[in-house]
Amino acid sequence: MPGATAQTLRPFLWRAQTMFPDREVVSRTHEGIHRYTYAEYADRVGQLANALSAMGVEEEDRVATFCWNHHRHFETYFAVPSMGAQLHTINPLLPDHHIQYIVENAADRVVFVDPSLFEKLAGAYDEESFASVEQFVVMGEEVPDTELENVVDYESFVGAESAEYDWPDVSEEQPAGMCYTSGTTGKPKGVEYTQQMLWAHTMATLPEAGLDLRSSDVVMPVVPMFHVNAWGMPFSTTAAGAKHVYPGPSPTPADLASLIEEEGVTLTAGVPTVWLGLLDYLEENDADISSLERIVIGGSAAPKSVIRRFDEEYDVDVVHAWGMTEMSPVGTVAHLKPGMESLSRDEQYEKQGKQGLLVPGLEMRVVGDDGENLPWNGEDFGELWVRGPWVTTEYFERPEANEEDFEDGWLKTGDVVTVDEEGYVQIVDRAKDVIKSGGEWISSVELENAIMAHDGVAEATVVGVPHQRWQERPVAFVVPAADADESTLKDELVAMVTDEFPKWWAPDEVVFIESVPKTATGKFDKKVLREEYDDESLVEGKTPEDAAPDADD
């Protein structure tokens, strides 16, 4: 058997550092703009690997990050997997009990944490869940005042180390990354990314049918690096030999506009909220974003108005994409096909507003209620199933979830879609109920459980209703208990939820109803409520300004 050598990440960095040594990695940090080259970056990666080795991190160990997008976080991206260890990027926006659960579940040995997120992490800390953690490394030059032990600052951690590291030949089966996804029910589920999955995803996102990355590109991922590896862009940008720009902690629209202008960003990526914010900013402020060619929008559906405005006002192509944590994550990209240049603008926006065409290398099915494949006619809808070299086939230590979400090697995405005659996927519903707000998931099931725990509540359900800025906001539909004091119940429920969850999880509105509509099998039928409240009036003007997850830190 002719055995070709392994599909691993390290050759991507090796190529960039040797063939594009002078291309830059630019980063907005707490300390200002930081700038170095691939050659210098590669040295730092070697130093970091030596530092981790020195403290005893070995192949197959897990190393966690709790960070925004910056060069130090990027250093962990190549150092950890190339040592044969596994990079576990933690979403710092999760509620404390989720953070505790996943640190314990992953048995992380080290946690890298941003200064601005340190308090959040320290707040989530408990001895039992964090028992595996031997070292906290703060992403800067100082250690904050803290009661936590074993805390060191990043620069002290790596500073004395050699840049030379004797990289092992890592198996392509070795898990290189890990990310937890918040499902609709129960605890977050871990997805492990093998070297091979990340390799294949990188190769798949480089060509036109993916994100069309070129060495001349200047790439700024606004999507957080704790969100499925910032959609793989730190890896793909390196493979292309392109320039990186990391926008750092909580970038404002002004920060983004200034980075685009000053660094000549050609390609950026993030959830719709970010781009709505940028459009608003650009209306009021002078900024030259003429270098920008493409914005990849994912995480939630890209509103057609955003696609249109970027095209008409700024000559920027919005590239609508869809994916999942389970898919490393890119699945579909809404490029126009040859021939479609003759369509009207509106027809083009129509196509670009869909989730798009499956990337080469993947396969998909649209599955009807009886398990049959549905036709691609733009009308029949069913659940989207996908499979391929960068789609996982299981969750980490969650056999009961595997049972539910996988079948015959296919991932049942939970998204209900139509596919048109030309193969463009459009998401029309979610099979599993989840609320997406500002690019982050809110578990309606967890909110429901919390609300129903209140004595004044007979039953309740939580539904996402459309919102212009945040895409969706949660609204609770509550059947008050017979003896409930309706005059105080609403405030009590919101206070209770705010106490337990990030404050942006709190429902924008609590509506009292007589009963929750039910399906034939007795399940809450949210579709009925969703249809009834399919407009913005319910939440308009009610969402607090800090409803966005990134306003929360």
Place this chain on the structure above:
Amino acid sequence: MPGATAQTLRPFLWRAQTMFPDREVVSRTHEGIHRYTYAEYADRVGQLANALSAMGVEEEDRVATFCWNHHRHFETYFAVPSMGAQLHTINPLLPDHHIQYIVENAADRVVFVDPSLFEKLAGAYDEESFASVEQFVVMGEEVPDTELENVVDYESFVGAESAEYDWPDVSEEQPAGMCYTSGTTGKPKGVEYTQQMLWAHTMATLPEAGLDLRSSDVVMPVVPMFHVNAWGMPFSTTAAGAKHVYPGPSPTPADLASLIEEEGVTLTAGVPTVWLGLLDYLEENDADISSLERIVIGGSAAPKSVIRRFDEEYDVDVVHAWGMTEMSPVGTVAHLKPGMESLSRDEQYEKQGKQGLLVPGLEMRVVGDDGENLPWNGEDFGELWVRGPWVTTEYFERPEANEEDFEDGWLKTGDVVTVDEEGYVQIVDRAKDVIKSGGEWISSVELENAIMAHDGVAEATVVGVPHQRWQERPVAFVVPAADADESTLKDELVAMVTDEFPKWWAPDEVVFIESVPKTATGKFDKKVLREEYDDESLVEGKTPEDAAPDADD
């Protein structure tokens, strides 16, 4: 372990047939221009798989082709591997005894053969070598007069079959392709391509750093489909959803020009000779090749004059590439980097004239005599070693050749190269053709290029012949041009070379011959000359005392 699904070829075709059903596959055949869509192509692939199944072909069997570039040959490209069988493309230009050897070595069960090549195959036929072959299928609608048994025409073979085939889940380890490489010595060596190698090669050639294939492209591989799968283009063009144009048997420059014009070819590929022929044709004939954007040149070094003429006269980018049968085959591609747009045209041609930058996903070393890694300074030269997911690590059933050509998972390419500070590889010689004189290497390729630049030379090659004192000395074998003055030519050539190179590089002898012996792939066959002149008489007493390199500095 999260096991992602396999890396196999079939999803590429599935995507093209479902998402680009109307894009065309156009083919010049014995019978004229043939034209159908991906949807129709996919039906034919299903029919062919059923026909092969019906005659008993099973997973892991080998199916051979002996064909030029056309749609029927392309049908075998997806049908055979997607059944789980292995496509063995035979080079019909090989001498009979090599054909016999490889059919026997591969144990092919079926051979698909072009009408125009049938006589050649029948001439090579012998009962013993072809014992495994149960069926010959002639690529047309008729069977020629023949004494061979079990011959059927392709249309009868597939015509009655269903287009539906129950494709198996093929392992990514399953060999999908096979191609023999003619080394400089001994019998051809078989290289097997697993599904995974072809998948990875396809993904690697799609992006900018590869061949930059887009769905809007119209791709015409002139490089034969029996040459390492036409550099993988039938697969990559399909993955991109682009249009295929196959130029059929023995295309003339007029055929190529007409296909470019009529089909709107944007990207084509082949060896330099083809493009020299096209340039000559275009000088004398009217043809509109304005659709053409890029020509991939490989197989031999692209002369700078060809790069320049296509750029200046036709606004066509020559994309110089290098690869090997053992590499599926693409290894390096000579794209300009960001920033190089400000170089002068000549400086750009200089870079484009090199073999280029390694494609992402591969690794390389330049290895000196003592096994050390040589610096990338554009001067030090050593043997190029490569490894990666689409580079084989062994030959088929040739342990002794494996011993010689592989080490620690690296393929020793046999090419002697320099790499410049920017990572551009340049081949300066073949390790096996290299001339070693007084402990130093003399580049026969550079000498040949210099000598061929003389107006009095039609073609020339330089070979090292054994020498008692200096180990080897160069001898030039020259085919004089029709109008050359042979009485002065030798002296002029030696003077010219002495002017340009260290004087110990000057050939000890210049021998006039009628033609340079060539291999089946059209390369200079130095082996023949080396065997013919394998004694010292040619150079004895002729080498100057200062022939040693160290006498020169």
